[in-house]
Amino acid sequence: MQDRFTQHGDGFDLHFAGRLVLAHRAESPALAMARGAPSVEMYRGNFRIEDAPTDRIVPTECQVEADGVMLLEGGIPAARLALVDGRLSVELLRDGYDRIHLSFHAEPDETVWGGGEQMSYFALNGRAFPMWTSEPGVGRDKSTALTRLMDETGMAGGDYWNTNYPQPTFLTSRWLAVHFTAECYSVLDFTDPSRHAVEVWSPRTVFELYAEDCPQELVGALSARFGRQPPLPDWAIGGAIVGLKDGLRSFERLEGFIKAGAAVSGLWCEDWAGIRETSFGRRLFWDWRRDRQRYADLPERIAALEARGIRFLAYANPYLAVDGILYEEAAEGGHFCLRQDSDEVYLVDFGEFDCGVLDFTRPETRDWFAEKVLGREMLDIGISGWMADFGEYLPTDVRLADGSDPMEAHNRWPVLWAEVNAQAVASRGKTGDAVFFMRAGYSGVQGYCPLLWAGDQSVDFTRHDGIGTVITGALSAGLVGNAYSHSDCGGYTSLHGNVRTVELMERWCELSAFAPVMRSHEGNRPDDNLQYDSSADLLACFARWSRVHAHLAPYVRQLCSEATDQGLPVQRPLFLHYPDDPALFTVQDQYLYGADLLVAPVIEEGAKSRSVILPGEGPWRHCWTGADYPAGIHEVPAPIGQPPVFYRPDSAFAPLFAGLAGVLEG
Incomplete structure (x- = not known):
C-alpha cells in the first residue's frame, strides 16, 4: 500500500x-x-x-x-x-x-x-x-x-x-x-x-x-x-575507571586498588578544580581550572600515570560560579545568558552558590569554552576524559544571544553542550580517544556524545531510583541511538540517612562489569558512605569484577564494531534478537550484552536467587558453573559473587566466556 x-x-x-x-x-x-x-x-x-x-x-x-x-x-x-x-x-x-x-x-x-x-x-x-x-x-x-x-x-x-x-x-x-x-x-x-x-x-x-x-x-x-558514536577506545573498555575525589591522596589510594589486583584503566578525580562543602554534601568548585594546591604538579602526575597505561579523567559543566576566576573572564566576553529586563547576568542558585549560565547560542561562547576550558585547561595537560555534567538547567526566562525562545531552547541545551565538548575533543585530534560522558540529552545528542551515564541514582535498591534503574535507562536510550551507557558503580545520592551497604556495593560491581565502561563514584557524601577501599573485602570485590570487565574487552570491541556498522546498542533488550516472542517486550531487569551474553543482575535487596528468562532456543550455558540450561524461565541461584550470566555455547567468543569463571576466582 x-x-x-x-x-x-x-x-x-x-x-x-x-x-x-x-x-x-x-x-x-x-x-x-x-x-x-x-x-x-x-x-x-x-x-x-x-x-x-x-x-x-x-x-x-x-x-x-x-x-x-x-x-x-x-x-x-x-x-x-x-x-x-x-x-x-x-x-x-x-x-x-x-x-x-x-x-x-x-x-x-x-x-x-x-x-x-x-x-x-x-x-x-x-x-x-x-x-x-x-x-x-x-x-x-x-x-x-x-x-x-x-x-x-x-x-x-x-x-x-x-x-x-x-x-x-x-x-x-x-x-x-x-x-x-x-x-x-x-x-x-x-x-x-x-x-x-x-x-x-x-x-x-x-x-x-x-x-x-x-x-x-x-x-x-x-x-x-x-548520529552514531565513535567506537570506545581500548583504554576505556580495558579496565575499570576508579573514581576518587581526595586531592593528591587519590593517587595514593589508587595504588591500593592496583595492589589488590584491580584492572585499572583510569583515575577519575572530579575534584581536580577544587571543592566546596554544602548541606547537600561535598560539591565541586565550579571554576574549571586545576586547583594547584589540591592537585600540585597535576600534568606531571597525569603523564606518569599514562606511562603505566592509566588515563586521568576530570569533570566540567556549562556553568561558572560567581566566586571563580573564569566567571569574570566570561562576563567580560559576553558569554553568559542575561536577564530579560536588563543586561545583568542571569544567575542560578545551584545549592548555596550562584552561577552564570553560558550562552551556547553564541558561536563565540562555544568556541571560547571549547578552547579556553576544555582545550587548554584540560586536554592540553593530558586529561583523557571527563564527566560533562548537567545541561538541564536552562531557565525559561533568560535572554539568549540568538533571540530564541528559552522554552524552545531548553531541551536543545544538552545537545549544544555535547557539541561544545565534541568540538574541543576534535580540535586536539582526540575523537575516539578522549571520552566525555553525559547524563543530559535530547534529540541529536547521539551525534556528539560518545558515552551516556545514568545520572544520580540513590544508594539503594529502590524501584524508581536505585540500582535497577540503570538497566532500564540503558535499554531505553539504546533503542533511540545511544550505543554506550554506564552508571556510577556504588550509586551517588545519599541523603537523610540513606547510605550504602556492603551488599549494594557488591551487587553494583556485578552489574557494572557487564557494561561497556566500569567506573566507580564516591557519591555526594563520601565521608558518610562506604567506599570500595573502605575494607579489604570490598577492595577485593571491586578488583575481581574489574578483571571480569577487562577480560571481556575483545568481545566489547566486537560490539563497538556492531554499534558503528549497524547502530546496535551494546546492552540490548531481549526482543531485539527475539522479536517473535511478545512476552519479552516488557522485560527490563535483564539484558543481552550483544547477542551472545545474557546478563540478569540482582537488583533486589537480600535476594539469593532470581527468575531468569532464557530466550530463543537453548542451550544457554551458565558462566560460573558451566551448566547448560534450556530456553525458558528458570529460578537461578544468585549468591553474591555469582549473578546470573549466561552465554551461547555456539558463540565465536565461547572460549573467552568460558574463561570468566577462572578470572573471577583468580
Whole structure:
C-alpha cells in the first residue's frame, strides 16, 4: 500500500509502509488544538510546568487533497497535514493556536518503547511521559517518605517520568517509529490503548516516520538518523575507571586498588578544580581550572600515570560560579545568558552558590569554552576524559544571544553542550580517544556524545531510583541511538540517612562489569558512605569484577564494531534478537550484552536467587558453573559473587566466556 492519505467515509486514513498510522473519523478525530497558557517554575533544575489551555477546537471535517489533508471546523480551515518522504507535517492555521494534540493509530496489544532515557518504565504503555530535560529527582516515587521529603524541601522528589534525557521518539511492536522534530515541551501519552497520543506546545511540527521488517533494522535506522558514536577506545573498555575525589591522596589510594589486583584503566578525580562543602554534601568548585594546591604538579602526575597505561579523567559543566576566576573572564566576553529586563547576568542558585549560565547560542561562547576550558585547561595537560555534567538547567526566562525562545531552547541545551565538548575533543585530534560522558540529552545528542551515564541514582535498591534503574535507562536510550551507557558503580545520592551497604556495593560491581565502561563514584557524601577501599573485602570485590570487565574487552570491541556498522546498542533488550516472542517486550531487569551474553543482575535487596528468562532456543550455558540450561524461565541461584550470566555455547567468543569463571576466582 502506498504512503498516502485516503478518504474513508467521513474521515481519512494515512498509511505508511503498509501500516495504518492515522485514522480520522468524526466520532474519533485524529487532531485537536488549543491556545496554551503555560506557567513554569524552576528550583535547582527541578521544574513544575502547568498549562491552562483555552479555545479548544476539535476539527472533524476533512478534505483529502493530492499531498495531504485539510481539517476544518465550521467550514473554516483549522489545520493542515501533509506527508512527503516519510515526513508528516502538521500546521495549525488559526492565529494564536499553539497546542497540537495528535492521535496515532494503535493496534490491540501493541507495545511502545522510547521517550529517550526512561529510568522507571521500559515499555511506555499505560502512562504519559512529558518530554522536558530536568533533574530526575530523588526517590522518584510519591509513595515513599524520601520522595515526599525531597518534594517538600525543593520540588526535588521527582516522578517516574522525570529524566535528564527525554527524546520525543517512540517505537512500537509493529516495528514502526515516530519522531517529531519539535524542541519545545511535549508529552507522549500512552494511557489510552486505542491510540498513541502526542501533545506538542507549538503551532507546527514535523513527525518523521520509520518502518522496518524487524527491530534491529528499526533501531539501526534511528541510529543513522541521529548520529552514531565513535567506537570506545581500548583504554576505556580495558579496565575499570576508579573514581576518587581526595586531592593528591587519590593517587595514593589508587595504588591500593592496583595492589589488590584491580584492572585499572583510569583515575577519575572530579575534584581536580577544587571543592566546596554544602548541606547537600561535598560539591565541586565550579571554576574549571586545576586547583594547584589540591592537585600540585597535576600534568606531571597525569603523564606518569599514562606511562603505566592509566588515563586521568576530570569533570566540567556549562556553568561558572560567581566566586571563580573564569566567571569574570566570561562576563567580560559576553558569554553568559542575561536577564530579560536588563543586561545583568542571569544567575542560578545551584545549592548555596550562584552561577552564570553560558550562552551556547553564541558561536563565540562555544568556541571560547571549547578552547579556553576544555582545550587548554584540560586536554592540553593530558586529561583523557571527563564527566560533562548537567545541561538541564536552562531557565525559561533568560535572554539568549540568538533571540530564541528559552522554552524552545531548553531541551536543545544538552545537545549544544555535547557539541561544545565534541568540538574541543576534535580540535586536539582526540575523537575516539578522549571520552566525555553525559547524563543530559535530547534529540541529536547521539551525534556528539560518545558515552551516556545514568545520572544520580540513590544508594539503594529502590524501584524508581536505585540500582535497577540503570538497566532500564540503558535499554531505553539504546533503542533511540545511544550505543554506550554506564552508571556510577556504588550509586551517588545519599541523603537523610540513606547510605550504602556492603551488599549494594557488591551487587553494583556485578552489574557494572557487564557494561561497556566500569567506573566507580564516591557519591555526594563520601565521608558518610562506604567506599570500595573502605575494607579489604570490598577492595577485593571491586578488583575481581574489574578483571571480569577487562577480560571481556575483545568481545566489547566486537560490539563497538556492531554499534558503528549497524547502530546496535551494546546492552540490548531481549526482543531485539527475539522479536517473535511478545512476552519479552516488557522485560527490563535483564539484558543481552550483544547477542551472545545474557546478563540478569540482582537488583533486589537480600535476594539469593532470581527468575531468569532464557530466550530463543537453548542451550544457554551458565558462566560460573558451566551448566547448560534450556530456553525458558528458570529460578537461578544468585549468591553474591555469582549473578546470573549466561552465554551461547555456539558463540565465536565461547572460549573467552568460558574463561570468566577462572578470572573471577583468580
